[in-house]
Amino acid sequence: MISFIAQRIAKAIIVLLALVVMNFFLIRMAPGDPAVVMAGEAGAGDQLFIAQLREKFGLNQPLPVQLFLYVKGIVSLDLGFSFRQQMPVAKLILDRLPATLLLTGTAFAISLAFGILFGALAARFAGTWADTAITVAALIFYATPLFWVALMAILLFSVTMDWLPSFGYETVGAGYTGLAHVLDVAAHLILPATTIGLFFMATYARMTRASMLEVNRLDFVKTARAKGLSDAVIQRRHVLRNALLPVVTLAGLQAGTLVGGAVLTETVFAWPGIGRLMYEALLQRDYNLLLGVFVVCSAMVLAFNLITDLVYRSVDPRIEFAS
Amino acid sequence: MSKRKILISLATTFLLSTAAVAEGPKAGGVVNAVIQPEPPSLMMGLVQNGPTQMVAGNIYEGLLRYSPKLDPLPGLAESWSVSEDGKVYTFKLVKGVTWHDGKPFTSADVLFSIEFLKQTHARARGNLAQLDKVEAPDESTVVFTLKQPFGPFIGIFEVGSLPMIPKHIYEGTDFKTNPANNTPIGTGPFMFREWQKGSFIRLVKNPSYHVKGKPNIDDIYWHVIPDAAARSVAYETGKVDVLPGGSVENFDVPRLSKLKNTCVTGAGWEFFSPHSWLWLNNRSGPTANKKFRQALMFAIDRNMAKDVVWNGLGKVATGPSGSAIKYYTSAVPKYDYDPAKAKALLKEAGYAGEKVRMLPLPYGETWQRWAEMVRQNLQDVGINVEMIATDVPGWNQKVSEWDYDIAFTYLYQYGDPALGVGRNYVSTQIAKGSPFNNVEGYSNPEIDKLFADGAVAFPDSAREEIYAKAQKILVEDVPVAWMLELQFPTITRCSVKNLITTGIGVNDGFRDAWIEK
Numbered sequence: 001m002i003s004f005i006a007q008r009i010a011k012a013i014i015v016l017l018a019l020v021v022m023n024f025f026l027i028r029m030a031p032g033d034p035a036v037v038m039a040g041e042a043g044a045g046d047q048l049f050i051a052q053l054r055e056k057f058g059l060n061q062p063l064p065v066q067l068f069l070y071v072k073g074i075v076s077l078d079l080g081f082s083f084r085q086q087m088p089v090a091k092l093i094l095d096r097l098p099a100t101l102l103l104t105g106t107a108f109a110i111s112l113a114f115g116i117l118f119g120a121l122a123a124r125f126a127g128t129w130a131d132t133a134i135t136v137a138a139l140i141f142y143a144t145p146l147f148w149v150a151l152m153a154i155l156l157f158s159v160t161m162d163w164l165p166s167f168g169y170e171t172v173g174a175g176y177t178g179l180a181h182v183l184d185v186a187a188h189l190i191l192p193a194t195t196i197g198l199f200f201m202a203t204y205a206r207m208t209r210a211s212m213l214e215v216n217r218l219d220f221v222k223t224a225r226a227k228g229l230s231d232a233v234i235q236r237r238h239v240l241r242n243a244l245l246p247v248v249t250l251a252g253l254q255a256g257t258l259v260g261g262a263v264l265t266e267t268v269f270a271w272p273g274i275g276r277l278m279y280e281a282l283l284q285r286d287y288n289l290l291l292g293v294f295v296v297c298s299a300m301v302l303a304f305n306l307i308t309d310l311v312y313r314s315v316d317p318r319i320e321f322a323s
Numbered sequence: 324m325s326k327r328k329i330l331i332s333l334a335t336t337f338l339l340s341t342a343a344v345a346e347g348p349k350a351g352g353v354v355n356a357v358i359q360p361e362p363p364s365l366m367m368g369l370v371q372n373g374p375t376q377m378v379a380g381n382i383y384e385g386l387l388r389y390s391p392k393l394d395p396l397p398g399l400a401e402s403w404s405v406s407e408d409g410k411v412y413t414f415k416l417v418k419g420v421t422w423h424d425g426k427p428f429t430s431a432d433v434l435f436s437i438e439f440l441k442q443t444h445a446r447a448r449g450n451l452a453q454l455d456k457v458e459a460p461d462e463s464t465v466v467f468t469l470k471q472p473f474g475p476f477i478g479i480f481e482v483g484s485l486p487m488i489p490k491h492i493y494e495g496t497d498f499k500t501n502p503a504n505n506t507p508i509g510t511g512p513f514m515f516r517e518w519q520k521g522s523f524i525r526l527v528k529n530p531s532y533h534v535k536g537k538p539n540i541d542d543i544y545w546h547v548i549p550d551a552a553a554r555s556v557a558y559e560t561g562k563v564d565v566l567p568g569g570s571v572e573n574f575d576v577p578r579l580s581k582l583k584n585t586c587v588t589g590a591g592w593e594f595f596s597p598h599s600w601l602w603l604n605n606r607s608g609p610t611a612n613k614k615f616r617q618a619l620m621f622a623i624d625r626n627m628a629k630d631v632v633w634n635g636l637g638k639v640a641t642g643p644s645g646s647a648i649k650y651y652t653s654a655v656p657k658y659d660y661d662p663a664k665a666k667a668l669l670k671e672a673g674y675a676g677e678k679v680r681m682l683p684l685p686y687g688e689t690w691q692r693w694a695e696m697v698r699q700n701l702q703d704v705g706i707n708v709e710m711i712a713t714d715v716p717g718w719n720q721k722v723s724e725w726d727y728d729i730a731f732t733y734l735y736q737y738g739d740p741a742l743g744v745g746r747n748y749v750s751t752q753i754a755k756g757s758p759f760n761n762v763e764g765y766s767n768p769e770i771d772k773l774f775a776d777g778a779v780a781f782p783d784s785a786r787e788e789i790y791a792k793a794q795k796i797l798v799e800d801v802p803v804a805w806m807l808e809l810q811f812p813t814i815t816r817c818s819v820k821n822l823i824t825t826g827i828g829v830n831d832g833f834r835d836a837w838i839e840k
Contacts, residue, residue, distance in 0.1 A: 032716020040719050047754055049445035084363045095520055154556055166556045167548050172523045270548040272521025285716045
């Protein structure tokens with residue numbers, strides 16, 4: 001198993017470097033550059049000012065030189081300096097990462113737990129009104145755009161009912177500490193986490209239902225019934241466990257993308273996370289920051305893929321690690 | 324409501340407001356305001372974008388402030404005088420001013436700031452082009468000597484144009500990497516306290532501020548909320564008290580302005596005078612033809628755009644200068660909405676339906692709607708318009724590389740035609756790579772001479788005559804299609820008093836503001 005993990009990590013590093021090079025050129029293919037954007041924001045842009053900015057950012061150097069310097073930095077774990085934020089990229093990302101992990105982690109946990117639960121219930125009661133209700137609800141949440149759900153949630157729970165805060169990570173200036181602070185952050189977390197969670201929950205519910213219905217038809221389930229096991233035990237121990245493999249695959253893929261995938265929700269709810277950082281960096285052509293976020297997101301996807309492979313093994317012991 | 328009730332209500336309002344005035348400013352309280360986008364830095368000497376100025380205008384100060392009529396007011400200078408030949412400006416500084424770290428502010432700081440800003444501040448560099456020397460005969464006197472009279476000189480000292488930088492912190496250091504950039508030190512009414520990137524910036528009252536009794540407010544929180552709809556909701560749910568101009572989409576303004584305890588004002592933009600127009604590429608294509616450009620002016624219903632897209636705010640622009648700018652004249656050729664005249668001019672121009680590429684300004688829904696409206700106007704008179712979608716960097720690149728036919732824009736005018744108008748029309752400002760100079764490629768030696776003469780003419784009456792002539796020529800030639808003098812309404816709780824007191828508005832800081840309890 002250790003050699004399996006070592007091999008996967010080595011492959012991941014190669015993939016990561018390839019992604020860095022590809023993203024480097026991809027970003028620079030987009031029109032505009034950070035010097036002109038910043039000159040525009042300053043409301044003044046004489047040639048000298050723009051040339052000074054380009055020199056300061058190293059954009060006056062040939063592209064291969066820029067790439068070499070960037071990759072050299074990455075190899076020594078230096079993600080560079082943000083043009084616009086005037087701070088090291090690593091610090092900016094590390095400052096924002098906890099908020100994103102809290103948001104997406106919560107959303108992921110909610111969606112996985114409730115998605116599997118509702119999917120299993122729908123499969124167990126297939127063809128009944130409960131199944132129809134869960135399936136229709138899942139379809140609605142799956143098909144509705146996230147930003148619309150977010151805005152409607154704000155309208156209902158913040159504006160009309162005044163139950164939950166509409167933006168931010170905490171109540172600014174309140175000075176809460178200890179449990180009060182935890183509860184305050186939790187209150188701010190509910191709307192954005194639920195908004196993201198609903199979409200993924202719908203996906204997991206539909207997949208769990210379909211997978212369980214398929215497994216239910218297999219011979220070993222008939223054998224289990226013939227052995228006289230109770231239906232609850234069959235569903236929980238045999239059907240659900242076997243039906244979870246595709247859900248684990250999907251969850252593994254989505255867990256990686258969740259780090260950078262909360263752009264819309266973080267923007268609408270003013271959540272100070274990495275998705276918003278990436279979006280703003282894109283609009284400002286803040287090359288180093290954007291590449292830095294890409295590197296972190298790519299690393300996360302690769303890491304979660306590895307974790308998924310390991311989880312496979314515990315869900316289904318028949319799977320072996322190929323070295 | 325009956326007439327009697329209205330009268331009682333009006334009388335009550337009058338009595339309450341009289342009582343409030345009689346009570347005078349109250350000390351204390353917290354103001355929650357919105358800032359968008361998040362500023363990259365608060366060090367005003369290094370970064371001059373709008374959000375930086377809005378927040379850091381509370382931390383830093385300039386030598387002067389300006390009234391809504393753009394007359395100079397005391398700032399860090401308590402008085403000033405100009406020599407008879409218009410070449411020597413002498414400023415007497417307020418005595419006893421200290422930086423936020425307790426060190427005294429003196430004339431040496433002014434001299435240092437001038438040298439600092441010449442290196443880092445593009446607009447200041449242009450504004451100081453006529454400066455021959457600056458001297459400090461004593462700790463509280465600064466003398467600027469110009470190479471030749473420069474009419475707009477007295478207008479370049481507001482905090483955003485020429486902020487004072489602490490010499491004791493920056494002298495002998497690499498300005499760009501000085502650690503103090505993250506904890507800015509100024510002389511202003513508020514001091515920097517905390518910045519949680521992506522969330523908020525907190526400023527606190529400067530207890531040693533040099534104006535006695537000010538500021539009144541204890542704390543200001545600037546909340547970073549990236550989505551326009553979410554900013555509206557933040558105000559609606561009472562989480563923020565101030566939405567500076569441009570914070571919300573225009574179509575939200577009427578709804579928000581009807582909320583309880585809400586006041587809306589268009590004041591505070593006089594110095595900037597945001598002026599909108601369509602860049603018209605004078606080099607090639609149909610827009611190179613003067614008659615085609617004139618046809619555009621007649622084809623576009625600017626009054627309707629003002630009333631529908633901008634909710635009645637602002638004014639229809641009559642030419643290159645905004646009406647708040649010095650030497651503005653309305654005695655120029657008029658271009659009222661007249662599609663028939665536009666069609667006739669298009670025929671005279673020999674326009675045969677060639678495709679015209681139009682770039683909307685990618686600044687949100689209001690601008691997108693405006694572009695749709697203009698496209699419809701142009702299609703109505705037979706112009707074949709193709710809309711090109713871009714984001715901000717893409718727009719910047721296309722415009723600065725002259726890769727467009729028509730492009731929406733708006734720019735600040737900074738109070739004087741020599742500072743914020745001429746740059747868009749003189750041929751010395753035709754240079755690829757910048758979206759803020761003479762992007763349209765208009766070249767007219769007469770206009771070049773008029774703007775060159777106008778900047779240095781003395782006295783003011785001579786400048787007035789020159790700029791009147793320049794405006795007439797430009798409006799006749801239509802190098803660009805002027806649209807509206809924009810007004811970005813500031814929305815506040817009515818209980819936040821005295822927020823906007825100068826022509827620089829919210830960017831001039833909250834030093835005079837107070838909260839009615």
